[in-house]
Amino acid sequence: MTGHLRSWPIVLALSVASAPLVLMYVYLFVDTVTNAPPGSFVPNEFTLEHWSFLWHTPRGRPSIWRVTLNSLLFATSTAALVVVISSMAGYVLSRLNVPARGFFLAGVMVLHAFPAITLIVAIFLVLQVVGLYNTLIGVILVKAAIDMPLGIWLMKGFYDTVPWEIEMAGIQDGASRFTVWRKLVLPQVKPGIFALALFAFLLGWGEFILPQVLAPGGDVQVLSVYLASLIADDNNFDMALFKSVGLFYMAPVLILFFFFQGHLMNIYGGGTKG
Amino acid sequence: MTASRDIARDGPAPVTARAVSARGLASWLNSSKGLGLVLLAPAMVLVVLFFLVPVVVTGLIAFTNMSTATGITGGAYQVSPSALRVLTDQHGMGALAERLGQPTYTVDEQGLATLEEMGIEPGIVAGLRERHLGETYSSRREFERAIRALPERPATRTVKRISAAFSRSLANERFASAGALIAAAEAVEPDLDAAEKQALVEATYTGWTWTSENFRRLATSRDTERVFFNTLFFVATTLVLFNTGYAMVLAIATHYIPERAAGIFRIIWFLPRISPVVIYVLLWKWLAWDTGFLSALLSNFGVRPRNWMLDSATNAWVFVILINGFVGASMGMVIFASAIKAIPQSLFHAAAVDGAYRWQQIRHIILPHLKWPILFVTCYQTLSLLTSIDQTLLSTDGGPGGATEIWSLWIYHTALNNYAGNLQYGYGAAMALVLVVIGITLSLLYLRLFNYNALIIKPRIEH
Numbered sequence: 124m125t126g127h128l129r130s131w132p133i134v135l136a137l138s139v140a141s142a143p144l145v146l147m148y149v150y151l152f153v154d155t156v157t158n159a160p161p162g163s164f165v166p167n168e169f170t171l172e173h174w175s176f177l178w179h180t181p182r183g184r185p186s187i188w189r190v191t192l193n194s195l196l197f198a199t200s201t202a203a204l205v206v207v208i209s210s211m212a213g214y215v216l217s218r219l220n221v222p223a224r225g226f227f228l229a230g231v232m233v234l235h236a237f238p239a240i241t242l243i244v245a246i247f248l249v250l251q252v253v254g255l256y257n258t259l260i261g262v263i264l265v266k267a268a269i270d271m272p273l274g275i276w277l278m279k280g281f282y283d284t285v286p287w288e289i290e291m292a293g294i295q296d297g298a299s300r301f302t303v304w305r306k307l308v309l310p311q312v313k314p315g316i317f318a319l320a321l322f323a324f325l326l327g328w329g330e331f332i333l334p335q336v337l338a339p340g341g342d343v344q345v346l347s348v349y350l351a352s353l354i355a356d357d358n359n360f361d362m363a364l365f366k367s368v369g370l371f372y373m374a375p376v377l378i379l380f381f382f383f384q385g386h387l388m389n390i391y392g393g394g395t396k397g
Numbered sequence: 398m399t400a401s402r403d404i405a406r407d408g409p410a411p412v413t414a415r416a417v418s419a420r421g422l423a424s425w426l427n428s429s430k431g432l433g434l435v436l437l438a439p440a441m442v443l444v445v446l447f448f449l450v451p452v453v454v455t456g457l458i459a460f461t462n463m464s465t466a467t468g469i470t471g472g473a474y475q476v477s478p479s480a481l482r483v484l485t486d487q488h489g490m491g492a493l494a495e496r497l498g499q500p501t502y503t504v505d506e507q508g509l510a511t512l513e514e515m516g517i518e519p520g521i522v523a524g525l526r527e528r529h530l531g532e533t534y535s536s537r538r539e540f541e542r543a544i545r546a547l548p549e550r551p552a553t554r555t556v557k558r559i560s561a562a563f564s565r566s567l568a569n570e571r572f573a574s575a576g577a578l579i580a581a582a583e584a585v586e587p588d589l590d591a592a593e594k595q596a597l598v599e600a601t602y603t604g605w606t607w608t609s610e611n612f613r614r615l616a617t618s619r620d621t622e623r624v625f626f627n628t629l630f631f632v633a634t635t636l637v638l639f640n641t642g643y644a645m646v647l648a649i650a651t652h653y654i655p656e657r658a659a660g661i662f663r664i665i666w667f668l669p670r671i672s673p674v675v676i677y678v679l680l681w682k683w684l685a686w687d688t689g690f691l692s693a694l695l696s697n698f699g700v701r702p703r704n705w706m707l708d709s710a711t712n713a714w715v716f717v718i719l720i721n722g723f724v725g726a727s728m729g730m731v732i733f734a735s736a737i738k739a740i741p742q743s744l745f746h747a748a749a750v751d752g753a754y755r756w757q758q759i760r761h762i763i764l765p766h767l768k769w770p771i772l773f774v775t776c777y778q779t780l781s782l783l784t785s786i787d788q789t790l791l792s793t794d795g796g797p798g799g800a801t802e803i804w805s806l807w808i809y810h811t812a813l814n815n816y817a818g819n820l821q822y823g824y825g826a827a828m829a830l831v832l833v834v835i836g837i838t839l840s841l842l843y844l845r846l847f848n849y850n851a852l853i854i855k856p857r858i859e860h
Contacts, residue, residue: 234444248822329671354675354679373672388663
């Protein structure tokens with residue numbers, strides 16, 4: 124289609140524009156395993172000293188493993204909640220004849236567009252009153268609620284692609300609507316459920332402001348809050364340490380993205396916020 | 398639809414039979430309506446708890462003076478020095494405040510009982526009861542003189558202990574209810590009138606109260622104006638330059654290069670979005686820090702090293718917009734790229750045959766096809782930029798000197814985290830309410846704009 128037009132000038136221009144980003148991410152790797160003389164960015168020695176945070180816990184901070192476990196709990200629980208609730212509600216909106224279905228559908232769209240972060244002051248106070256402030260459960264529920272509208276919307280989209288004939292056949296054979304959903308339709312949307320779970324996990328893993336506000340305590344700190352407090356501490360400025368913790372934190376994201384790029388790009392393109 | 402009619406005609410037999418045999422819950426669950434409501438229930442619970450309740454709570458708290466000082470759940474009544482000052486300054490009851498602030502000495506049975514417990518000689522106690530019961534002294538000296546005049550002539554140390562036992566002061570006393578406060582105040586000051594009681598209760602209450610002061614403050618504060626224009630500038634600039642503008646450049650540019658190279662560039666520009674925000678901003682800090690990459694690079698050209706992110710308001714804005722824009726560009730990129738892919742190839746071939754230059758193709762083929770995607774991205778990103786907080790909080794934190802303070806960050810600094818330590822929930826909620834109202838309005842508007850009716854497919858199984 125573009126036969127007589129050369130593409131190398133565009134590639135060159137894009138490369139120049141992308142250079143800062145590439146530089147930043149390359150140095151994220153490089154700086155964690157090397158040292159460079161002051162004022163220079165050419166490394167002159169290989170070292171693992173920046174990774175000592177893995178076996179040596181700095182005074183006054185929770186252990187990195189504790190924090191990682193919290194992050195894992197937080198991200199998997201929110202993902203599980205989002206997937207279960209969305210695959211139920213999404214089916215209703217896609218297939219079932221409930222009263223005010225149009226209203227529910229519109230509601231999901233509005234909730235999806237609505238910036239829930241504006242409610243954080245109220246949520247903060249509500250959690251304090253009901254005693255869920257500074258607990259993982261509290262912040263998991265909030266995060267799941269905020270991600271849920273997107274989940275329902277995506278699941279509805281996946282269910283919409285399942286042929287009606289499958290359900291009709293099931294009902295004619297005498298199965299209940301519940302059984303039809305559980306045994307016949309759910310297996311059809313497995314890839315969608317997997318993609319949503321992955322996506323919700325990554326959203327939870329990267330989340331910063333909710334745990335920062337709702338669960339900042341040492342026992343329930345997640346990796347993002349831990350890293351942010353490490354960076355905010357003016358007394359111990361050590362960029363190589365920050366980057367090592369950062370890379371440790373980001374590794375699961377990179378691995379998942381590397382393997383499941385296609386799934387994720389689709390969802391990101393399908394209208395997430397940010 | 399035909400299939401559904403077939404089902405409706407031929408299908409109901411087994412279903413109806415089941416519905417009749419099974420009773421109650423089971424049959425209700427088997428209906429589309431029953432199962433639908435059950436499956437929707439968990440989602441509804443979360444919506445009510447974390448969307449509806451917080452919206453209402455935001456609206457209510459915006460009309461209170463709730464803060465760290467007042468507490469959240471309610472307060473007590475405390476005759477603190479500041480409460481007495483309020484009584485003097487705002488209610489003009491200086492004399493009352495002074496009397497309440499001073500200890501008085503009343504000889505009562507309670508004090509006498511305390512003396513007995515303390516092991517004071519019974520003779521002294523009896524003497525006090527006989528001669529002074531019910532008397533009130535407004536100064537310690539006067540009371541102690543009376544004690545010394547007792548026939549038993551207590552030693553000086555005993556006198557002090559006795560007077561301390563009868564000292565009645567409201568200063569810094571906390572009362573759980575207004576009734577307890579008034580009762581205690583009347584013990585000291587027997588003839589309080591209604592207005593004085595009312596003023597006392599109001600002045601000493603430590604909990605939050607209803608007020609519209611937050612909105613008056615928001616409307617008249619100079620900060621409001623500054624933060625408002627900061628936000629407007631931030632949203633408009635980032636949106637135009639990156640979320641739509643640069644995203645379009647990326648989508649079109651990657652359209653004109655080989656698929657392999659295009660894929661690599663898309664992944665590179667996707668990194669900011671998939672990276673956890675804390676790391677992403679950390680990388681920018683590394684670039685901009687005074688010992689960071691930019692400073693080191695430019696020092697070769699004789700530029701003084703500095704913290705480029707925070708050294709001036711202009712630089713801070715450049716970084717805030719770059720940091721947010723690089724994240725925002727990827728969404729537009731993906732959406733525009735898939736819209737371009739959907740354009741029939743024949744259009745491009747025809748244009749190529751006609752010898753059209755690239756910019757003519759872009760102008761006449763691509764851009765017209767991007768109208769709706771652009772509108773969609775603009776709408777979506779307006780709201781998300783308006784309420785975005787992470788990137789700016791982690792990079793400049795509103796600095797230097799509040800130059801990059803945007804509305805959402807202002808809420809955070811007012812109600813959730815500040816150096817002074819007094820978090821003003823009420824004022825913060827009033828600020829948040831502004832965004833909540835904008836958010837609801839815009840989301841409803843988008844619903845109209847992107848005609849959701851087109852998305853509803855009628856269920857084809859009707860029971």
